[in-house]
Amino acid sequence: MKIIWAHIFILLYVTAMLRPVMPLANYLINQDYIAEFLCINKDKPELECNGKCYLTKQLKEISEEKEKNLPAIAMEDYPIGIMTFTLFEISQDTKAILQTNFQYTNNYRYSYLNLVFHPPSFNS
Template sequence: MAMLRPVLPVFEYVVNQDYIAEYLCVNKDKPMLNCNGKCYLSKMLQEEQDEKKQNLPSINMKEYPIGFVDILFCDFTPQTLENDQLPEFTSSKPRQFTASVFRPPIIC
């Protein structure tokens, strides 16, 4: 619903454009402006934006102190592998493992 809030005044304006232009328009006595209720739309959008700003929570930075975090140092010593611990590869060609798992559907 929060995503639709900015769109609602525009939707309301489009649906009720004739009524807004005739009864709610501030500039209806000035036809050369060709307002047609756009003044009402801009007023509604401004009110929506002001309401959105008022609803934002205020954060007091004194309540949330930011400090430095100690970095933990880990000892990463390289491990050496013996020849008998290395995996054996039977083929130097890359093997496609997906062929055995994924099969096309059978047409009956």
């Protein structure tokens, strides 16, 4: 029984993850139909839209729906464990310290040796 519930939840998760991709898959499968009947720019063939305007409209609707359904969450209202959210104000002195120029020194040196390592020879 646990395996059945696990498979159901996995199926629901995969379905939720693939939902934003469904208009793209629908466009790829039905591209000819969309270009011929559902295209917004049918009267302007010089744009060579081929239904991409319809795809853009569908993707925009999904993103707007996603934004509309998400509630705003204030993280200050939900402390996590022992952590608390504090706001730090940076004073003018701290800004001056942060804006100081640090001089970069390049201490890296490359020494090229044209020696080839040979293992010790075995003399019998």
